[in-house]
Amino acid sequence: MKKIEAIIKPFQLEKVRDGLNVIGITGLTVYEVSGFGRQLGHSELYRGAEYKVDFHPKIKLEVVVTSAKAESVIDSIVKNAATGKVGDGKIFVTDISQVVRIRTGEKDEKAL
Amino acid sequence: MKKIEAIIKPFQLEKVRDGLNVIGITGLTVYEVSGFGRQLGHSELYRGAEYKVDFHPKIKLEVVVTSAKAESVIDSIVKNAATGKVGDGKIFVTDISQVVRIRTGEKDEKAL
Amino acid sequence: MKKIEAIIKPFQLEKVRDGLNVIGITGLTVYEVSGFGRQLGHSELYRGAEYKVDFHPKIKLEVVVTSAKAESVIDSIVKNAATGKVGDGKIFVTDISQVVRIRTGEKDEKAL
Amino acid sequence: MEFSPEMKYVLDSIWLLISGFLVMWMAAGFAMVESGLTQSKNTVTILTKNLIVYALAGLAFWLVGYNLMYAKGTDFAGSGLALDGMSNTSHSLMADFFFQVVFVATAASIVSGAVAERMKFWAFVVFSIVLSAVIYPLQGHWSWGGTGLGGVITGFTDFAGSTVVHSVGGWAALAGVLMLGPRAGKYLPGGGVRPIPGSNLPMATLGGFILWLGWFGFNGGSQLAMGSKTDVDAIALVVVNTNMAASAGGVVAMILTQLLYRRVDLSMVINGVLAGLVAITAGPNYSSVAVAVLIGALGGVLVVVAVPLFDKLKIDDPVGALSVHLVGGIWGTLAVGIFNPNVPFFTQLKGVVVIGAFVFFTSLAVWALIRVTMGLRVGEEEEMEGLDMHEFGMEAYPEFRSSSRPH
Amino acid sequence: MEFSPEMKYVLDSIWLLISGFLVMWMAAGFAMVESGLTQSKNTVTILTKNLIVYALAGLAFWLVGYNLMYAKGTDFAGSGLALDGMSNTSHSLMADFFFQVVFVATAASIVSGAVAERMKFWAFVVFSIVLSAVIYPLQGHWSWGGTGLGGVITGFTDFAGSTVVHSVGGWAALAGVLMLGPRAGKYLPGGGVRPIPGSNLPMATLGGFILWLGWFGFNGGSQLAMGSKTDVDAIALVVVNTNMAASAGGVVAMILTQLLYRRVDLSMVINGVLAGLVAITAGPNYSSVAVAVLIGALGGVLVVVAVPLFDKLKIDDPVGALSVHLVGGIWGTLAVGIFNPNVPFFTQLKGVVVIGAFVFFTSLAVWALIRVTMGLRVGEEEEMEGLDMHEFGMEAYPEFRSSSRPH
Amino acid sequence: MEFSPEMKYVLDSIWLLISGFLVMWMAAGFAMVESGLTQSKNTVTILTKNLIVYALAGLAFWLVGYNLMYAKGTDFAGSGLALDGMSNTSHSLMADFFFQVVFVATAASIVSGAVAERMKFWAFVVFSIVLSAVIYPLQGHWSWGGTGLGGVITGFTDFAGSTVVHSVGGWAALAGVLMLGPRAGKYLPGGGVRPIPGSNLPMATLGGFILWLGWFGFNGGSQLAMGSKTDVDAIALVVVNTNMAASAGGVVAMILTQLLYRRVDLSMVINGVLAGLVAITAGPNYSSVAVAVLIGALGGVLVVVAVPLFDKLKIDDPVGALSVHLVGGIWGTLAVGIFNPNVPFFTQLKGVVVIGAFVFFTSLAVWALIRVTMGLRVGEEEEMEGLDMHEFGMEAYPEFRSSSRPH
């Protein structure tokens, strides 16, 4: 099984989620992060002094799927999260050695 | 070494933490996430218009342990986080290739 | 490729980020977490009743790099995050099997 | 025994000042309601608008508006600038001016909420100046200035401004909203409405309380005198009726939202209170308490009906300003024609229509002019990321993880 | 030279109105203190309760309560409905009615905080109506209505309502809290107390300031007249004593929490200020400033002692309403018997007991009735996830990551 | 026809009380502005300071300050304690005392913002007591107490306290800030300034509105009488000028920040409003509206210039208290010498210097004494983690993920 972590722009979340729904993803976890990358920071102003804010608000999305399904999930995310502008984000894939559904104790693929 | 990530219901955190304490876990990291899974969303109401909220608040818990200890940690979490209702959450296990304790520079098992 | 996760004290973030900039890291994701470890909790007071707060605010920092670069990243983080006091945090390293840049679809090392 | 003229002068002037303090306080109420009922990514913008609109209203009304409204001149407009040639023997001129200033600020504040979250800051500033300096004073010249627009609306009765202040703000806002269009993502292609919840309901509730308190000055002060038993009796009745209409509006909104949606909606209760207040404003001085309760209650009904109705018409009003001030103001003005035997219904209707048409079309023209010159609406990306970042480079709550989330 | 009756009429009426404005403002203060000192998952509920309770108190007191309290009738109750047959020659009836309305709203607001975070919204609404329409007016008929309950409590002296308003609210709240039980998780099996910190201390502090300001109207207005040198001197003394008692209460709470816990507790300082205010309310008009400081200071001591004491008794009062209004109110009423040579201590004690017993037991009966009919307490899961979501389907701060965390 | 002495007595006293209510309300305004413009990790501390400083000012001024300031005695100081021997025939002594109490509280509140986020709570408490009990009353004895310091500053004219209240607070604050040093990390080694954004701008804006409202009492009440046509005319002019100067200050700050930084800065607009208010305070009673607008506008200019200037001097003032109250107060006092033909500029300058020097050096001495005895500044780690946790063990927003982030 694979864990697919995607860091995306906040306003793309809805589209990405809808895309994943279409390909039959049944679970998903998201949280807010701050990202720093090629996208340049912007400057804010406060009481006559400027300061640079380097980090951008991003959404991180984690979805664990069978290895077979990983490719289609990645494609779907890329398609729906891309705006073509710098800062669109990255996808990282890791191997998952075990999954457990807490409610039932089911394991691995049955737990997904 | 293994990283055990568990997504649980917020109100179970305390029980889970107490359970982990009992089996001698010495470190733990938690943060708030939003989850989407089998558990249905609920609708909120605002000024005469209804809208669906798909994501549920969840707590994600990460604990890194020796491979030997992983099983007992998983069992403990399952036992303490389960309420038997849908939405109880999932556990994902990954391999960790290296651990460093920042304070001392100690490595791997000694760092845990 | 490796994912390096570091849990550090919030007020060290800036130094750590500057250190990583120096060694040429081009991307970084951070978020706020709560940690529980060797560092003792503290007690807060509210209306005549004391209570223990076990969790400390921490920053989690994730950076994905080529395996070749991993060691220098870890060293840099250790150097800049350490204060020598308990609670300085931990670094966990995982293997990443794939990376995608969402904007371009570039893969793996080219995507970093 | 009647009081001496000087005694009347002193008491009346002080009453205007104290009432004016209360009405000035309403500016804070609008700021709180509007920032509470909108998203946190636009909070700095809406706060600045509210603070500045109060300041500008005062300056504009002093330089131009007060004379236009209250000076002799033609039936259409007063003459002079900067209080030139104005005087008053029954109470202090400055007290009167102050009381009028806070009124025009109220009208201007109403616009701010309806056009929130997508209008350019400076476009709003320019419109507010025109509204305070020209549009508001002109119609005020006909009604409270007493010319009746050369007889066209003579007899039109609006005690404290259901029409002259609240609907006027509402019409100006409606013109702006139509010109501006709804917030991005508010109305779905399929016809659905996507709610955009307010970010800080304690602030909105505080604002509701502030407005409620301020309204005692708004309506009570409109007696313009307290130097006799008759006057204080009138003021006391006005205060009680104002309070009871607000109560009724709020309670009815609570009951209706419970019945319609099976849950009470706090934002609607606040709007219900305000609608009750707007509704009673045209005639808190003639009716019995029971009639005031009825008028306020119907204000509460109207707001609960109007909010989703405007949404159905794709007229996007983030804080309910149109439902409260425009709809509530029309209802309150007509109610005088219904419940006050001395005021013909048709006269009230005529006033509502004449003033409404004037303000709406003038405002439309001004908004249009602003649109073609400096632009009315921020860009799509600006709107998505929030006006605060793009127009102010500042955040209202910089330390708090809030991401006026994707909608 | 005494003023003419009309002059007195005018001045007294205006004073009642202005004081009434200040007391009305206290409703906002309660809303802020209570929403600030409770969890954000219950904020919409508590805000709505505070807004609605003010509205309902007005309507109920108009329809039923005012006559019950102030009309002639029996020693036990006044007669008539909706101000029927009421009149007043020394000041405007409506001004008096308004001033009384805001008082009953205060009593009702007190309950709201004590039963917060677990009571069903509609159960609270029903109780508030009964309290405002019947319970409060009846005991008010005996004290301020002047019957002395057929002589039983004749001579009982309570200038502005330490007992008649504050303790009454406190007794009603205590009955509710006992009926309702503590919040889930508040008291640990081993006997420990788990604090549940308030979610927004700036709001709570703002509420404290609002109440402090409003109290000048509460106590100052209770002179009920300002049409003579004697009256304004009395008012001025009342205002100063009110201010100094509040200051003393706050300072003492600061010092005591520092001594006892080695850290100042802001929530206790706010409560200390309020306790000082409640304590001086029964007699701000007779004492020297020094005595007022003493009475307020002891109010501050009592609150610091009472809050943990109630916790020890497992009486869960999220905002300290019982410590402030019930304990502080009793203390203030008895203090009149101690420091005012013209008022026997025993008379004060009798008033406290008679009124307390009446309100407590009547309230208990009403709460019991509500419990068996519509239910008093939300379900366990509702409580855990917050009343806002379950009863209102709305969040107070929807954009902010707050999870009134597991406790 | 002149009013009877009793009528004057009644009207004047009531005006002092009502004005005093408004000024008391300013304490809440300071609390909101200061907590809004600082970081959330220090919010409990700043709220407690503001609540306690108001309470302590009252107690200290009663015990010591009022006599020191207003009793007969020497040219340097009044005599007696606790209002001993004080009396007043033209209005109620207690009303006067109340009005003066809220003034001293204002001066003390000013300090709190400037020294925020790094001073020990108890050090601030001790200084506030000394300021309220001794420093403020002494200089007040010379100016408003009327001795002119044995003729040294005779003729010095400060209607409502641009110098006597605001600059005094400002000088005391400046001494404290110099003694204390800037917040950690505020000034970068390379000479840069690292902004530390305020955590809650709605609160700060609300505070701005509260102060604006309260200022009508501050300046209007300083007429000290309303028992004649002359008095109410004066009051009305004062109110209008106060309002217009504030408006002008805010509008100018808006325009200037737009021109200088290409973006409007809300925190500066709030400061601009306040600077306009401080500036007009020395002479709202003599000038035309146009001059008031000018004085206020220049106040707005000064604040926009002064804030970055203080930063260049590494004088760290988190909320802009020095720019608003010290700079604005000096400007306003000198403006009287410029625009009021009856007041020589040099007299004003002399007053500013004498009072300024006295307050600054006395304060410096007191701060120094506090530093060597109990310590002035919290430890580095305390500062980084926030004063709330270390001095109070309490959080202002415990449920919200805010981490006054690393800066």
Ligand SMILES: Nc1ncnc2c1ncn2[C@@H]1O[C@H](COP(=O)(O)OP(=O)(O)O)[C@@H](O)[C@H]1O
């Ligand atoms: N090497 C990395 N490790 C961790 N997170 C990264 C890395 N590179 C990028 N990111 C995350 O992805 C986001 C987008 O990356 P960025 O380089 O700005 O844009 P793009 O991917 O379009 O070139 C960043 O804000 C950061 O959160």
Ligand SMILES: Nc1ncnc2c1ncn2[C@@H]1O[C@H](COP(=O)(O)OP(=O)(O)O)[C@@H](O)[C@H]1O
């Ligand atoms: N495939 C998945 N990938 C990532 N997170 C998941 C996945 N499936 C479930 N989750 C997380 O676990 C939570 C609970 O899952 P859900 O399906 O609702 O309940 P249950 O596990 O009891 O069937 C979700 O809210 C989500 O945060």
Ligand SMILES: Nc1ncnc2c1ncn2[C@@H]1O[C@H](COP(=O)(O)OP(=O)(O)O)[C@@H](O)[C@H]1O
């Ligand atoms: N085994 C672990 N798994 C996950 N997170 C851990 C683990 N051990 C420590 N941490 C994280 O690292 C932080 C610091 O650890 P701690 O033991 O307090 O200090 P130190 O590493 O200096 O001994 C903790 O607050 C927690 O967030």
